[in-house]
Amino acid sequence: MANKKNFKPANNIQDLQYFGEFGGVNPSISDSSTYTFLSAKTMFDTFEGNADGCYLYSRHSTPSNLYLGEALAAMEGTETANVAASGMGAITPTLLQFCEAGDHIVSSRTIYGGTYAFLKNFAPRLNIQTSFVDITKLDVVEAAITPDTKVLFCECVSNPLLEIADIEGLAKIAKKHDIPLLVDNTFSPLSISPAKLGADVVMHSLTKFINGASDTMGGVVCGSQELIDTLRNVNDGACMLLGASMDSLRAASILKNLRTLHIRMQQHSKNGLFLAQKFEANGLRTVYPGLASHPGHELMKKQMNQQYGFGGMLTIDAGSLDKANELMELMQERNLGYLAVSLGFYKTLFSAPGSSTSSEIPEDEQVEMGLTDGLIRFSIGLDADIERTYAMMRECMIEVGVL
Ligand SMILES: *Cc1c(COP(=O)(O)O)cnc(C)c1O
Secondary structure, three states, X not given: OHHHHOOOHHHHHHOOOOXXXXXOOOOOOOOOOEOXXXXXXXXXXXXXXXXXXXOOEOOOOOHHXXXXXXXXXXXXXXXXXXXXXXXXXXXXXXXXXHOOOOOEEEEEOOXXXXXXXXXXXXXXXXXXXXXXXXXXXHHHHHHOOOOOEEEEEEEOEOOOOOOEOOHHHHHHHHHHOOOOEEEEOOOOOOOEOHHHHOOOEEEEEXXXXXXXXXXXXXXXXXXXXXXXXXXXXXXXOHHHHHOOOOOHHHHHHXXXXXXXXXXXXXXXXXXXXXXXXXXXXXXXXXXXXXXXXXXXXHHHHHHEOHHHOOOOEXXXXXXXXXXXXXXXXXXXXXXXXXXXXXXXXXXXXXEOHHHOOOOOOOHHHHHHOOOOOOEEEEEOOOOOOHHHHHHHHHHHHHHHOOO
């Protein structure tokens, strides 16, 4: 992929030049829900989607949202992007835009609990059926495609099991069957550039690493101008009509945080790799894409942008839910992190996905995909002294009998 070689996502963000209307170094925040038109004719054209550069109404777009969208499109190397009020507010309208009643989706079975619940429980009400497959087996993925399939969906690094999807391989299959490959890149921003590997649409929950402050929700869909125009269409665009639009104030704050993402990802990755290596050496069952023992390690190395590392997410198996809970409570008591869902914070966050974020997945299916009761998912923080953190975590593990 000659294309990917020269692709520098953090530079692309850095190189954007946005001035505020008074020459401010940050763009001004648009504090309006609606916009005036100088002529009635322009208002008509804008409704028809033909008046570039004119704003209509904030559910459609705002200057602040467009700034953030363009920065995220630059990061992913797509033509443009549309921001949304949450990750789910980007993912569900996009999936729906591609499908009608009677259509079919092929999805990885290890995906975010909310996306799984949407495809499994909600989409069938619209007569959209999903086949859930082991995304690491390309032959299985291809065999699940039917003449009704309209979307191939996966996460680059899956939640919570950290499986690595072969984006180039999946893109080839999608192309062969003339369907789009939609990917959720929430766990691996900057580290993986899926559009450069052949994905058609790249989505994120901005709530996680990209904003990184755990103070807001947000989402984005990055893709072609044609797709984004379709999603925003006033007559049949799912983003416009389902209404999960981002507020301008939030778009402005997320844009400011996006600019330090490359530094944060490097620190999350450095700390994640350090702890994963230590935990594994201590004999804990540890899953981290940066470990040679991870089945997707070589693939990850091949498709990642090396300088951002293997990311901040890892899992260990504490043996049982009771042990996992005991350990998490003790670590929180010792201020090693918070027992909380979500990820990408400065502080380490941990949770037991089987009983929380993936509880939407029925128990027998959890077992089949390797989601054990004692699994603890860590989002490793930006700790300045990770050796001290490790020493303190190890003490907790010894005290509760996990080590
Ligand atoms: C959190 C998350 C989402 C959903 O995003 P929200 O901002 O919570 O709506 C989707 N995919 C992944 C991988 C996530 O971690």
